[in-house]
Amino acid sequence: MQIPTRVEVVRQFEEWGKTHSLHTHGYLEWLFDETNDDFDAVKRFCEALYVFCHVFHKCLFEILANSEDERISRDIVYNLYDEFGSGDPEHGHLELMRRLLRSLGYTNETIANISLNPGAQEFMDEIVRYSREEDSLKAIGLVCIGAECNGSEYFNRIYNAFSKKACMKGADLYVLKIHAGDDVQHRQNMLELIDQYLETPEEREKLFEGFLASEHLFQKLWTSMAYFEGINVKQPTESTTAFNPS
Numbered sequence: 001m002q003i004p005t006r007v008e009v010v011r012q013f014e015e016w017g018k019t020h021s022l023h024t025h026g027y028l029e030w031l032f033d034e035t036n037d038d039f040d041a042v043k044r045f046c047e048a049l050y051v052f053c054h055v056f057h058k059c060l061f062e063i064l065a066n067s068e069d070e071r072i073s074r075d076i077v078y079n080l081y082d083e084f085g086s087g088d089p090e091h092g093h094l095e096l097m098r099r100l101l102r103s104l105g106y107t108n109e110t111i112a113n114i115s116l117n118p119g120a121q122e123f124m125d126e127i128v129r130y131s132r133e134e135d136s137l138k139a140i141g142l143v144c145i146g147a148e149c150n151g152s153e154y155f156n157r158i159y160n161a162f163s164k165k166a167c168m169k170g171a172d173l174y175v176l177k178i179h180a181g182d183d184v185q186h187r188q189n190m191l192e193l194i195d196q197y198l199e200t201p202e203e204r205e206k207l208f209e210g211f212l213a214s215e216h217l218f219q220k221l222w223t224s225m226a227y228f229e230g231i232n233v234k235q236p237t238e239s240t241t242a243f244n245p246s
Contacts, residue, residue, distance in 0.1 A: 003205050006198035010191075013145055013211065021218040022147060023154040026233025027226035032161030039167035041229055043104055047114045048225065049158075050097040055124045057083060057094070059143045062131035072136060075193040079148075079186060093182070096175040103172035119224025123217055130213060137203055141210020142217070144190040151183035 004012070030036060031045055057080065064076045085092035101111050116124070131139040159176040162168045197203040226233045 003201035009204050017150050020150045022150045023157050025222035027222040034164045037167045053097050059131035063139045067136040099172050099175050117228040123221040137206035138210035141207040142214045146211045146214020148190050149187045152180045155180035
């Protein structure tokens with residue numbers, strides 16, 4: 001298989017990111033629809049959102065533990081420091097998500113006892129396993145490029161959709177805007193992190209393999225959420241399985 005140039009790989013990260021399954025899926029279209037005011041479904045989504053924020057940090061720690069590259073370690077530590085509020089615990093992303101849940105009626109105890117559907121939990125376990133066991137560059141492609149680089153689009157979509165729902169009028173939605181704003185800088189940080197690893201075809205292939213894994217894993221997550229909501233959503237018609245430099 002011919003590996004695209006660094007320019008082509010970066011372009012595909014950008015173009016495919018616009019429709020990445022992190023923020024584009026039939027389940028999300030159903031949930032975000034302005035006419036859908038199912039508060040229980042929204043809460044189940046927010047629970048998954050909170051757990052994923054926690055798992056995302058675990059993934060970064062796994063990458064940090066496994067990498068022997070000083071540049072990777074330094075940039076991951078910097079990103080984690082920002083994720084935890086840059087010295088201000090109230091601005092940490094997990095605390096922001098707790099604020100959202102508390103505004104929906106959760107207590108610290110109910111937050112600590114959140115339990116996801118089996119498919120969603122399988123996704124959480126798999127993304128941590130991938131970060132722990134796969135090559136560091138593959139894990140970076142999954143977690144840092146597939147997830148983090150598309151985070152701002154994701155959180156802005158959530159904010160815009162939930163702002164229009166009557167059931168969310170009392171929710172602390174501003175925390176989603178804070179998270180989206182932070183992820184703009186995090187995206188830039190991650191693109192700078194991978195820049196030097198785009199020089200060789202072997203490293204580009206690893207990064208892209210991880211990116212493809214993120215596409216497939218998030219499809220599975222949202223399909224699972226739809227299944228356990230009892231709704232039938234349109235499945236993707238095209239599989240992101242190979243490089244396409246055209």
